[in-house]
Amino acid sequence: MPFDITVRHPLYEAFLPSWTLMRDAMDGEDAIKAGGKDKNPFKYLPMKSGILAMSDDVKRQAAYDAYKLRAEFPEIVAPTVRGATGIMLGKPTTIELPKALEPLKAKATQDGLTLDSLHRRAALELMTTGRYGLLPGVDSGGNPYLAGYVTESIVNWDATDQVTDYVVLDESGAVRDRATNQWSNEEAYLECFVENGVYKARRWIKTRAGWQTEDEIAAQDRRRRAISELPFVFLGANDLSASPDDVPLYGLAKLAVRVYRLDADYTFALHMTSEPTPVAIGFDDPAQAIKDGLAPTTIGASKLWVLPKGGDAKYLEFSGPGLDAQAKAIDAALSRAVMFSAQILTDNSRTAESGEAKKLRLSNEQATIKTVALNASAGLEKALKNVAVWMGANPNEVKVEPDTDFFDHDLTAQEITAIVQGWQQGAYSWRTAFDRLQKGGVIPDDRTADDEQELIAEDMEGRDAPPEELFDPVTGKPLDPTKLPLQIIKQAEEIRR
Known part of the structure; x- marks a missing residue:
């Protein structure tokens, strides 16, 4: 079997659905209704059985579109993620670098992100998907930089004796043809590996003729000594291992989708039952009566209804017990979601409780963002140490230390x-x-x-x-x-x- 650079790690495939849900929930209602990254219009809101039973394809699609249009997706995931990131980085992180790495503070990435901005991006990604990656590099001018990779781009990895020495990074994306000014999608992968004690990298690009590889490059430091270890750093919500971590706010995203589905059914029922339906009784052949203009088809003070002898007219009106149950289900799910967010974003330090109780509560509520803050800083520090080795500087002079006292507590x-x-x-x-x-x-x-x-x-x-x-x-x-x-x-x- 030929070598296939596009193969994904089994854990990647296992975690991809949760990452996709978080991305779609972060993008909000429009993305959810469009079917998210998969463009599956029924992914988050299945078609109701009553609509599915309609035989006319056009009418069935129109009914489903109206059903989806009335539904509201609660925008609670993105504010929670961004709020948690703001809390954990609300106070300055201490960053100390050797002199050779000082320029990274102003420009840490090739696209111009400062080191603080890169740190914030890493923290945001950890709160969103629970995973991020950093790869040190040196540009053609000899200047160091860090390249960041979202979890969906880290498609494959492996280890020898529990030390990661292989990683494949998806670098596919839109590229512009400078001659024609046209944009097209290029499929490309960066393969990083350690071979015979030397770190190497090569780029794979898909062309019309198939996959082509560029010459592999062996990394060297300033003294032209080979880099012996894979410098890629995995950042996780719980640790810095290569295996993906649980997504911190996955439960919140699932609750948001649950509320969305409940709201769709509720608003559909409201639409179908909110107005009384007039009924006229007494016509032997109702269809013919309507065709002949004998049966009333409109209501209002200016419209006179004339019914046959013995006929009757009344309203059919829904009393609403089922709607009350749906409304309560929505409120319950939404309350759980709000509580989920509030436990991470708020500090109820003004409540009357003992010192130990308060300490335990705050410890539990801040555990997620504290762990993420520590791992984001530890991962950035490890990546910067790898840069220091590459540049011939002292890695022990690198220090990235976050302030984990997230909330201000005014003393009495x-x-x-x-x-x-x-x-x-x-x-x-x-x-x-x-x-x-x-x-x-x-x-x-x-x-x-x-x-x-x-x-x-x-x-x-x-x-x-x-x-x-x-x-x-x-x-x-x-x-x-x-x-x-x-x-x-x-x-x-x-x-x-």
């Missing part, structure tokens, strides 16, 4: 007092107390511990007695100069409240 007066008292009693350093006070919103984010000490010294310099603003606001007595830091903070908190 009691918490502030406890922090300062702990410092005064020697339980921890002033810098530790400063950091906690800064995270608690007492001290501005852009102020350092040394700046704060200088400001305190300036306040105290040349003062023989406490100034008027340092008198106790309740008793009017001067504050104890030996406990000024504590008292200043307590008074500031009183004023703020």
